[in-house]
Amino acid sequence: MTVKVARRFLRRERRPLISDGLEGVIAARTVLSDVDGAKGRLVIRGYAVEDLAGRARYEDAAHLLFDGFFEDAPSDLAPALGAARVRAFGEVAALDEGLARRDAVEAMRALLARLPDGDDLPTALLLVAAPAVFTPAVLRVAKGESPVAPDPALSHAADVLRMTRGTPATDAEAAALDAYLVTVCDHGLNASTFAARVVASTRAGLTSAVLAGLSALKGPLHGGAPGPVIEMLDAIGTPANARPWLERALARGDRLMGFGHRIYRVRDPRADALKTAVRKLASASSALPGRLAFAEAVETAALQILREHKPDRPLDTNVEFYTALLLEALGLPPSSFTCVFAMGRVAGWLAHAREQLAGGRLIRPQSVYVGPEARAAA
Numbered sequence: 001m002t003v004k005v006a007r008r009f010l011r012r013e014r015r016p017l018i019s020d021g022l023e024g025v026i027a028a029r030t031v032l033s034d035v036d037g038a039k040g041r042l043v044i045r046g047y048a049v050e051d052l053a054g055r056a057r058y059e060d061a062a063h064l065l066f067d068g069f070f071e072d073a074p075s076d077l078a079p080a081l082g083a084a085r086v087r088a089f090g091e092v093a094a095l096d097e098g099l100a101r102r103d104a105v106e107a108m109r110a111l112l113a114r115l116p117d118g119d120d121l122p123t124a125l126l127l128v129a130a131p132a133v134f135t136p137a138v139l140r141v142a143k144g145e146s147p148v149a150p151d152p153a154l155s156h157a158a159d160v161l162r163m164t165r166g167t168p169a170t171d172a173e174a175a176a177l178d179a180y181l182v183t184v185c186d187h188g189l190n191a192s193t194f195a196a197r198v199v200a201s202t203r204a205g206l207t208s209a210v211l212a213g214l215s216a217l218k219g220p221l222h223g224g225a226p227g228p229v230i231e232m233l234d235a236i237g238t239p240a241n242a243r244p245w246l247e248r249a250l251a252r253g254d255r256l257m258g259f260g261h262r263i264y265r266v267r268d269p270r271a272d273a274l275k276t277a278v279r280k281l282a283s284a285s286s287a288l289p290g291r292l293a294f295a296e297a298v299e300t301a302a303l304q305i306l307r308e309h310k311p312d313r314p315l316d317t318n319v320e321f322y323t324a325l326l327l328e329a330l331g332l333p334p335s336s337f338t339c340v341f342a343m344g345r346v347a348g349w350l351a352h353a354r355e356q357l358a359g360g361r362l363i364r365p366q367s368v369y370v371g372p373e374a375r376a377a378a
């Protein structure tokens with residue numbers, strides 16, 4: 001039975017309609033973040049995302065999300081998170097070259113899966129530290145270099161960049177990565193957060209919930225888009241080629257990466273927060289202003305073509321477009337972009353998992369059977 005036939009059947013039977021992709025379904029109450037798709041607003045625990053990004057360190061955003069969900073969370077998470085990075089580094093010994101040469105998310109997921117489950121603050125901090133420590137190690141070992149141990153005295157963002165490159169980051173670079181990690185730290189009931197909440201609702205433990213989140217994030221329709229954004233920009237090459245290239249992509253039935261969103265019907269506010277961070281970084285770089293101007297030209301062409309292609313469906317720039325530019329400017333390779341997304345979103349997954357444990361029931365929706373009638377077994 002096709003979905004259309006199943007819908008007709010359900011209407012006739014006066015049973016609730018299936019919501020494809022659970023669109024419009026409300027499955028949780030949360031104090032963590034509010035995504036207003038019509039107005040293009042994202043509020044994280046009472047703060048507009050554009051006010052948090054560029055002002056708060058990632059440690060502060062994680063504290064904001066954890067507040068009330070871990071009773072023993074200190075007001076400054078930075079020292080405990082630094083110590084957790086050192087603990088996470090102990091797991092890097094399990095990383096061999098074969099694993100490091102796999103897809104970076106798969107390698108990071110394998111290391112994460114080694115961590116024990118638990119529901120307490122030390123487990124949560126280890127899980128926040130893990131993507132930040134494992135990603136640089138995976139990138140370096142894949143290139144035949146030794147992993148660099150964390151420096152617990154540095155800020156989380158500065159340490160990530162130092163562990164990746166082996167040399168200290170500038171303050172401007174650390175601030176740009178902080179702006180990114182804060183911008184993506186939470187975003188309502190997105191696919192990965194929902195996956196994390198489902199697993200948390202079974203009381204499996206925080207590591208299991210984070211693994212579920214990471215697995216959902218990996219897909220190109222969610223957190224896997226920024227790598228393909230760079231591929232798209234590189235393939236377009238010049239502003240004059242933007243329109244013909246994008247038209248050909250749509251004619252093939254491809255989706256333009258970095259555009260469209262399930263909830264936002266206007267521009268994703270995170271795109272602007274990140275564009276501001278890229279602009280700040282561009283003022284201290286010689287190559288970035290040209291790349292930014294080119295990306296803006298591609299964005300303008302893409303928005304125009306999407307309007308012509310789908311006049312009834314507002315498709316605007318999403319977070320991934322400027323994520324790609326920002327992470328590229330920080331010298332991070334496209335293969336690591338989804339891992340870096342996970343570095344930011346992990347605090348959101350953990351806070352949602354704790355919120356689900358505190359007040360939620362087991363998440364167990366129903367399906368409608370549209371297969372053959374029961375028959376006698378032969």
Ligand code: CMC
Binds near residue numbers: 190223225310313319
């Ligand atoms: N390029 C071209 N067409 C698009 C795009 C796009 N980027 N996004 C949606 N459409 C079309 C789609 O083909 C469909 O057309 P039709 O009805 O003729 O089949 C229509 O718009 C509705 O799309 P949908 O798949 O029903 O919408 P959705 O809410 O399920 O999809 C989305 C949301 C993000 C998966 C989608 O917009 C997309 O695939 N975008 C490209 C990938 C991307 O940038 N992902 C990052 C998302 S933001 C990070 C996050 O918060 O997760």
